[in-house]
Amino acid sequence: MKIDITKKLAQLKNDxxxxxxxxxxxxxxxxxxxxxxxxxxxxxxxxxxxxxxxSDRHLQNYTCSVARHLTEFALSNGSGLLDGLFMYNACDTxxxxxxxxxxxxxxxxxxxxxxxxxxxxxxxxxxDATAYFKNEINHLIKDLEERFDVLFSKDxxxxxxxxxxxxxxxxxxxxxxxxxxxxxxxxFVDAIHExxxxxxxxxxxxxxxxIDELSDEPAFSADKDSRHGVILSGILPPPTSVIHAxxxxxxxxxxxxxxxxxxxxxxxxxxxxxxxxxxxxxxYQHFPCPTLLYTGDRRTTSLLGLVDKTGAKxxxxxGEKFCEYEYFxxxxxxxxxxxxxxxxxxxxxxxxxxxxxxxxxxxxxAFSEILKNNF
Amino acid sequence: MPEKLKTEKLKTNxxxxxxxxxxxxxxxxxxKSAQGAxxxxxxxxxxxxxxxxxxxxxxxxxxxxxxxTAAKGVxxxxxxxxxxxxYSMDLCSYARIDIGSVSDGGxxxxxxxxxxxxxxxxxxxxxSLLVKWFDVHHRRMGVxxxxxxxxxxxxxxxxxxxxxxxQQFNDLIRTIEEMSGQKFxxxxxxxxxxxxxxxxxxxxxxxxxxxxxxxxxxAFDSFVQMAPFLVARGxxxxxxxxxxxxxxxxxxxxxxxxxxxGEKYRLFWDNIAPWHQLRDMSGSLAKLGANIVGATYTSCIxxxxxxxxxxxxxxxxxxxxxxxxxxxxxxxxxxxxxxxSMQAVVEKLNIDGIVFASNRSCKPYSVTQLDxxxxxxxxxxxxxxxxxxxxxxxxxxxxxxxxxxLEALLENIEAKRAA
Ligand code: SF4
Ligand code: SF4
Numbered sequence: 001m002k003i004d005i006t007k008k009l010a011q012l013k014n015d016x017x018x019x020x021x022x023x024x025x026x027x028x029x030x031x032x033x034x035x036x037x038x039x040x041x042x043x044x045x046x047x048x049x050x051x052x053x054x055s056d057r058h059l060q061n062y063t064c065s066v067a068r069h070l071t072e073f074a075l076s077n078g079s080g081l082l083d084g085l086f087m088y089n090a091c092d093t094x095x096x097x098x099x100x101x102x103x104x105x106x107x108x109x110x111x112x113x114x115x116x117x118x119x120x121x122x123x124x125x126x127x128d129a130t131a132y133f134k135n136e137i138n139h140l141i142k143d144l145e146e147r148f149d150v151l152f153s154k155d156x157x158x159x160x161x162x163x164x165x166x167x168x169x170x171x172x173x174x175x176x177x178x179x180x181x182x183x184x185x186x187x188f189v190d191a192i193h194e195x196x197x198x199x200x201x202x203x204x205x206x207x208x209x210x211i212d213e214l215s216d217e218p219a220f221s222a223d224k225d226s227r228h229g230v231i232l233s234g235i236l237p238p239p240t241s242v243i244h245a246x247x248x249x250x251x252x253x254x255x256x257x258x259x260x261x262x263x264x265x266x267x268x269x270x271x272x273x274x275x276x277x278x279x280x281x282x283x284y285q286h287f288p289c290p291t292l293l294y295t296g297d298r299r300t301t302s303l304l305g306l307v308d309k310t311g312a313k314x315x316x317x318x319g320e321k322f323c324e325y326e327y328f329x330x331x332x333x334x335x336x337x338x339x340x341x342x343x344x345x346x347x348x349x350x351x352x353x354x355x356x357x358x359x360x361x362x363x364x365x366a367f368s369e370i371l372k373n374n375f
Numbered sequence: 376m377p378e379k380l381k382t383e384k385l386k387t388n389x390x391x392x393x394x395x396x397x398x399x400x401x402x403x404x405x406x407k408s409a410q411g412a413x414x415x416x417x418x419x420x421x422x423x424x425x426x427x428x429x430x431x432x433x434x435x436x437x438x439x440x441x442x443x444t445a446a447k448g449v450x451x452x453x454x455x456x457x458x459x460x461x462y463s464m465d466l467c468s469y470a471r472i473d474i475g476s477v478s479d480g481g482x483x484x485x486x487x488x489x490x491x492x493x494x495x496x497x498x499x500x501x502x503s504l505l506v507k508w509f510d511v512h513h514r515r516m517g518v519x520x521x522x523x524x525x526x527x528x529x530x531x532x533x534x535x536x537x538x539x540x541x542q543q544f545n546d547l548i549r550t551i552e553e554m555s556g557q558k559f560x561x562x563x564x565x566x567x568x569x570x571x572x573x574x575x576x577x578x579x580x581x582x583x584x585x586x587x588x589x590x591x592x593x594a595f596d597s598f599v600q601m602a603p604f605l606v607a608r609g610x611x612x613x614x615x616x617x618x619x620x621x622x623x624x625x626x627x628x629x630x631x632x633x634x635x636x637g638e639k640y641r642l643f644w645d646n647i648a649p650w651h652q653l654r655d656m657s658g659s660l661a662k663l664g665a666n667i668v669g670a671t672y673t674s675c676i677x678x679x680x681x682x683x684x685x686x687x688x689x690x691x692x693x694x695x696x697x698x699x700x701x702x703x704x705x706x707x708x709x710x711x712x713x714x715x716s717m718q719a720v721v722e723k724l725n726i727d728g729i730v731f732a733s734n735r736s737c738k739p740y741s742v743t744q745l746d747x748x749x750x751x752x753x754x755x756x757x758x759x760x761x762x763x764x765x766x767x768x769x770x771x772x773x774x775x776x777x778x779x780x781l782e783a784l785l786e787n788i789e790a791k792r793a794a
Contacts (some may be wrong), residue, residue, distance in 0.1 A: 024382075041783075057745065058746055059742060059745070060733055060735070060741060060742070060744075060745065062465070062735040062741075063738065063742060064737070080768065089503075089526065089527060091503060091504075092502045092504055092738045092739040093738050093742050095739075096709075096710065096739075096742040096743045098529070099529065099709050099710040099711060099743070100743065100746055103710075103746070113516070116529065118526040118527075118536070120524055120539075121499055121503070121506070121522060121524040122523075122524045122543060123522055126521055126543075126546055126550070127524075127542060127543050127546045129524075129539070131544075132535070132538075132539045135535055177394050194418055202596050238452070290507065293499065293503065293506045293507075293522055293524075294522070296506075296510045296513075296520075300514075306774075319463075321465065322465050322738075324465075324466055324467065324504040324507060324738075325503075325504070325507055327462070327463040327465065327466055327471075328462070328466065328507035328508060328510065328511055329507065329510075330461065330463075330505065331460055331461030331462055332511070332514055332515075336462060360735055
């Protein structure tokens with residue numbers, strides 16, 4: 001990870017911005033931008049602290065590293081860098097964090113606003129959650145207005161929607177450059193990661209320069225066509241050394257089904273003035289993710305579709321240890337892919353893997369050999 | 376468990392009645408399914424009373440079946456089957472037991488598994504992983520899956536959330552009507568909810584004998600006696616059973632019969648029952664003069680968030696009551712609400728020490744336990760201990776290290792008394 005998150009957040013604060021820490025991954029960003037807040041999605045916090053001492057006082061070691069890093073960040077330096085926390089209903093681990101964080105912040109006299117919204121998880125064909133969701137969004141707007149002394153305006157909302165659309169489009173374009181071999185996946189991940197902690201204007205600048213500054217020469221020395229394409233699937237991208245291992249073992253990452261990457265920017269609803277209508281589309285049309293319970297039925301087809309579209313020969317599942325959401329789906333997905341002749345590899349990333357990933361690296365090399373021998 | 380206690384336990388009418396009731400219910404479920412009943416598999420907090428509003432809809436509870444499987448000693452065998460299919464050992468052991476059991480048609484199940492469902496109804500209230508678990512069945516069996524979405528409660532349930540839940544109950548009813556061709560009868564559902572509420576009155580009375588010194592019950596008895604909530608809610612047998620249990624327990628207390636007569640330490644349990652250790656753990660504790668007299672797991676039944684007091688049905692709208700009590704189980708309570716309920720019951724039962732069972736299979740129950748422990752010990756001065764127990768996977772339990780810690784807790788209690 002190249003960016004210094006603490007520094008980025010301190011900079012935003014110095015610039016007088018109101019920073020809202022958000023989790024999990026798909027908060028209503030456009031709404032926050034429209035209300036002059038800077039939402040930062042609190043993921044990829046691996047590396048913001050040297051250990052998880054604070055978090056270990058609150059979370060058992062069988063919670064995932066995402067939750068532990070997030071807690072560590074929030075409790076060690078988060079309160080001074082944020083103006084509030086936003087969360088929507090998440091997994092069984094994350095849903096318990098707000099109160100833990102809130103209590104600890106209170107103890108140090110930093111009672112920051114904690115804003116919660118419930119995103120309906122019902123299947124649209126089963127229950128019409130429109131009215132409920134509209135009410136949630138209207139409440140959220142009112143809450144933000146009161147707490148941050150800001151005002152919602154439809155014009156600004158539409159403008160934010162357009163900006164975010166452009167950002168997501170740029171992210172997809174940058175990913176295409178990874179696919180065609182002009183951008184290393186690692187640089188791509190770093191850029192997207194930086195975007196999570198930047199204003200929307202800055203995100204546009206980061207992504208435009210990333211794309212513009214690419215040379216016409218492919219990043220890989222060998223001919224891209226001789227490298228077998230693989231798709232990465234998981235919650236977070238794998239640690240740097242594993243990405244290195246993938247790219248240096250003769251594989252090419254041609255697509256990703258990563259929650260913090262592709263799943264976040266793959267779908268973009270139609271522009272609308274009404275935030276409730278817009279976000280209902282946003283959540284219901286979202287690229288399938290195990291954390292969005294109603295997308296379960298679309299998950300297999302979307303992953304198989306991605307394989308077809310990219311011509312990938314293999315899928316590497318990057319499991320976040322203790323993430324039930326992901327692990328309940330792997331066996332089925334693996335079988336479906338196998339039935340189509342697609343090779344799969346499952347690697348499990350645990351908190352200890354911050355320091356030690358050599359076992360994964362060798363498995364990646366072996367996987368690359370299998371692909372070479374099979375295709 | 377000492378032989379004397381074991382014999383006493385087996386002799387209770389409520390114990391015998393329970394075994395028969397549970398056995399009969401599973402057999403009845405298979406029989407009705409074979410005769411064409413509409414079969415629903417549900418999460419424990421889906422209001423089973425709704426199914427009693429139909430003429431011929433029966434339900435099975437995979438979590439309950441998994442608990443029974445673990446208690447009968449075949450939990451690990453079923454878990455291993457799921458693991459061989461590729462399901463991670465880190466997943467909830469109930470889910471692994473269930474997936475393993477379904478994989479070969481309930482071959483090693485104490486109840487021959489559950490009959491194949493026509494509909495799966497999950498509920499993300501206790502945990503959202505359950506939705507993913509039922510999705511596994513949905514894909515493997517090709518059975519529709521209805522998801523009840525219940526907002527987590529950091530505060531007492533809000534009207535808007537209750538309305539949303541009721542809306543979903545209505546949708547569920549409509550779905551079953553369409554799929555089964557049967558008509559829902561609200562009066563029948565009302566009668567079922569009344570029965571549940573009445574049965575819980577007796578359940579609460581049964582639990583109240585823990586206030587006696589020595590306690591009239593152990594939490595282990597109450598764990599076992601939870602089964603009717605999962606298999607017979609809403610029926611008249613449910614009421615009769617808990618009435619019998621309460622009356623019999625009252626009589627035993629009057630007669631001076633106590634599960635741990637030399638009770639020196641009154642403990643409280645936080646987490647799901649250690650199904651594979653019930654007998655062994657209660658017996659070993661009794662030898663130390665300790666009795667786990669209560670548990671969050673059993674106290675929360677029939678309550679609403681933030682309190683373990685009984686929440687009665689007012690006889691009016693059954694859907695309203697079912698929605699209001701959606702948060703009764705402990706997992707959907709936020710940390711503050713949990714602390715509030717726990718503190719009150721710990722005081723009421725005169726608890727000397729709390730056993731927090733950290734359960735890697737159940738994050739909804741376990742995450743926040745470290746904070747709860749701190750709250751109970753630092754703020755309310757109740758000694759406590761954290762032990763590691765997986766509720767249904769015996770491979771993740773060590774008696775030796777557990778009892779080292781439990782003995783340390785008893786020493787702490789002694790030290791506190793001496794001070
Ligand atoms: S990785 Fe999984 S378990 Fe961890 S926070 Fe994300 S969804 Fe929850
Ligand atoms: S995780 Fe806990 S609440 Fe969820 S099914 Fe397993 S035991 Fe039950």
